[in-house]
Amino acid sequence: MGKGLLFVVSGPSGAGKGTICKSLLDEIDIDLSVSMTTRNPRPGEIEGVNYYFVSQKEFDNIKKEDGLLEYAYVYGNYYGTPKKMVMDKLEQGRDVILEIDIQGALKIRDTYPKGIFVFILPPSMKELRKRITGRGSETEASINMRLGEALKEVSYIDKYDYCVINNEVAEAVERVACIMKAEHSRVSQDIYQIIERYKEEI
Numbered sequence: 001m002g003k004g005l006l007f008v009v010s011g012p013s014g015a016g017k018g019t020i021c022k023s024l025l026d027e028i029d030i031d032l033s034v035s036m037t038t039r040n041p042r043p044g045e046i047e048g049v050n051y052y053f054v055s056q057k058e059f060d061n062i063k064k065e066d067g068l069l070e071y072a073y074v075y076g077n078y079y080g081t082p083k084k085m086v087m088d089k090l091e092q093g094r095d096v097i098l099e100i101d102i103q104g105a106l107k108i109r110d111t112y113p114k115g116i117f118v119f120i121l122p123p124s125m126k127e128l129r130k131r132i133t134g135r136g137s138e139t140e141a142s143i144n145m146r147l148g149e150a151l152k153e154v155s156y157i158d159k160y161d162y163c164v165i166n167n168e169v170a171e172a173v174e175r176v177a178c179i180m181k182a183e184h185s186r187v188s189q190d191i192y193q194i195i196e197r198y199k200e201e202i
């Protein structure tokens with residue numbers, strides 16, 4: 001059995017990557033990696049479902065033990081992808097999605113170039129402002145900071161394989177699902193094993 005595929009989905013805060021990734025789980029057979037973070041849980045967030053909420057000391061220890069595939073400092077908190085969980089799943093042939101920020105995605109590109117990188121864009125900066133404001137959890141200063149960051153982040157789009165504009169969630173989910181299906185039809189090393197089998201069957 002071939003290894004699973006690693007999909008890295010990122011994009012500016014408020015572009016809707018979280019919503020898209022969650023909806024994808026209902027559409028296709030794929031696992032979403034649960035990250036570790038030092039930030040406090042928001043109301044309704046569940047340990048082990050949204051994140052593993054850890055102290056700074058715990059995070060530092062895991063980092064020291066090489067337990068993270070990547071990590072980044074995002075808006076005042078550390079976030080990281082647990083390495084073993086992801087690598088075990090890929091080894092078992094499961095596809096995995098990482099919903100992470102751009103710094104993290106760039107690190108994965110260096111360490112796991114076989115990953116497939118998908119960038120989610122908002123339809124416009126005006127819409128992005130509306131979405132971030134709508135969360136109700138950000139101050140005006142933090143909204144402006146996130147919009148400024150979003151512009152910087154968009155400049156890394158050429159490091160990605162695909163880009164999906166999130167105009168309408170269902171449409172964007174469908175597009176990402178199509179990318180994931182198409183990637184399974186890519187001519188890869190696995191295909192040569194199949195061809196070898198054909199030869200034996202003649």
Ligand code: 5GP
Pocket residue numbers: 012013035036039070071072074079080081099100101102103104105
């Ligand atoms: P939030 O605090 O809103 O849940 O997430 C803030 C940002 O951190 C989002 O852009 C999210 O994609 C990113 N993030 C979540 N988990 C990880 C992770 O494991 N690694 C990295 N690099 N970013 C992450």
